[in-house]
Amino acid sequence: MTTAPLRVGLLGLGTVGQGVIRVLRTNADEITRRVGRAVVVTHASARDPHRARDVSLDGIQIVADPIRIAAEADVDVVVEAIGGLSPAKELVLAALRRGKPVVTANKALLALQGNEIFEAAQASGVMIAFEASVAGGIPAIKAIREGLAGNRIEALAGIINGTCNYILTQMSEKGQAFADALADAQRLGYAEADPTFDVEGIDAAHKLTILASIAFGMPLSFDKVSVEGITKVTPQDIRIAQALGYRIKHLGIAKRTDAGVELRAHATLVPEDRLLAKVDGVLNTVLLQGNAVGQIGLYGRGAGGDATASAVVADLVDVARALGSDARHHVPSLAFQPSAVRELNVLPLADVVSSHYLRITVADEPGVLKAITSILAELDISIEAILQKEPQGGADASVAVITSVIPERRFNEAVARVRQLPFVRHDISRFRVEHF
CATH class of the missing domain: 3.30.70.260 (ACT domain)
Structure with a gap:
């Protein structure tokens, strides 16, 4: 077994990319003890290589064109932290076809193009790891793929978009109208200038697509998710729900029933004494129902540079441990053996x-x-x-x-x-x- 450092090629030096560098350096000793070798970023790409960053880039070769890293650089693993669909898809496929493992936090890419990407990883016999694509630093994917591998997952539900949760919390606690709560979220950096993906439920639906796929052993099926946002929630509804003993939360929900699978993301009334009702602000939570273990809950920071970087680095540790081993012994990308992933009937909302x-x-x-x-x-x-x-x-x-x-x-x-x-x-x- 080699003791040479694991060389990481990092695509993107935004919030998450810088967080990865920071976590790798801050926790270098612990990571080395877990892996048996150091894990270091040796190459990184950025649209503006000369712009000042919040972390030191000493010792890292910086390039403007990410394809130079994905397709050419002498690295052991590629981390995609650019986001979006293109050129992220092309970069990920280029790395996989070179036989390089990939770590990504890109939920939109996986939800929409993941089936092709996982096929490419399988064909190359390398890992693609994506813990950071759902719920930031919460290890929801590892919990399903590994911790609950002995269970039949019956259902999952989660607060998996911090922007929606922050807005609904402000409306509940301060009586704000939706527009005012959204403006606060934007001012604090919790919401983008164009918040459509968050407030219309699309981001949550991306994450739900990934969770449902690994929970039920089905192909990624974003086009079958019923999606609604929170723009129709009013302060009046918040008050009436409270008077009736409920809180309104935006949930991603997947259930397995005799009739088929439910995939839906929407505003939901939840009894005020349940865990989901008590998770406020930008925090996330995921509840999982297994037929052997019963219900378990995961709770924590669902976004932010260091929280997301924590999940990326955990994936790097997994990749480092698996390098050199027979690909047949890796944890399958979608939790089930590729030949056993099958289409399931997804119920229409009606x-x-x-x-x-x-x-x-x-x-x-x-x-x-x-x-x-x-x-x-x-x-x-x-x-x-x-x-x-x-x-x-x-x-x-x-x-x-x-x-x-x-x-x-x-x-x-x-x-x-x-x-x-x-x-x-x-x-x-x-x-x-x-x-x-």
Whole structure:
């Protein structure tokens, strides 16, 4: 076994790339003790090689064109920390086809192009590691692929987007409107100038795609995830949910049922006494349900340079340990042997079964509750909770109900019929309710 340092080629010197250098240097002794050899960045790429960074780049060869590292540099492993789809995909494939292991934190790349990338890794007989692609420093992928390898994973649910969680926390704790909470998140650097990927649920759906694939042994299927964001959550919904004993969180949810697999990312009411309801700010959490172990929870920093770098470096340790070993003995990329990864039926949202929250703005007149509850009764929908808010300074009131567990299709029919009632205003909110 060689004791020469593991030479790392780092693509990208942004927040994560600099974090990788910092963690490798700060924890060099511990990492060497775990691996049996030093792990050092010898090459790095940056669009502006001469710009000052927050870490010293002494001893690192810096180039502007990342393909010089991915396809040419004398390195043992390539770390992709550029993000996005292109040129990240081309760089990763170039490294894999050279027979170089790759570590990446790029959830969008894997969710959308991962099947091709994993096939390339398998064909080359090298590892691709991606712990940092989901939930930052939380080892969710290792927990599923390794810690729970003896289980059939039945379900997972997680707060996996810190921006959404921060905004909903601000709305809950300070009564802020969505736009004001988003502006705060942007000012503090928790949200991008264009926050669409976060607040519309796309980022969470990318991460859910990866988690579901390794949990259930299915190909990456981003196009089958039902995606909703948090832009329709109002302070009024937050207050009513609290009055009913719930908190509103944006969750990524994957469940395995007799009818098929559920893949969905959306705002969700969660009972206030559950772990998911208590995770606030930019923190993340992932709950996993195994048939042998029961439910376990992972909690921590889901983003940030050093937290994400922690996961990247953990992957580098795994790669260093595996180099030189038979590829057949590596932990499979998607947790299952490649030949055993198979397509599963993904349920359309209309067939998903859950409880539902419905909040309706109505004229303050007799017979309102009776008309609404009659429609629900006709569709065999029981009411688990109901709250009526009398008008305050205006002519309209609010009625909120939480239903029994029903198929979404039936709830859709109920909402359509309620909308037609003459006293119902246009302001209607609806969210799913889960009891993880």
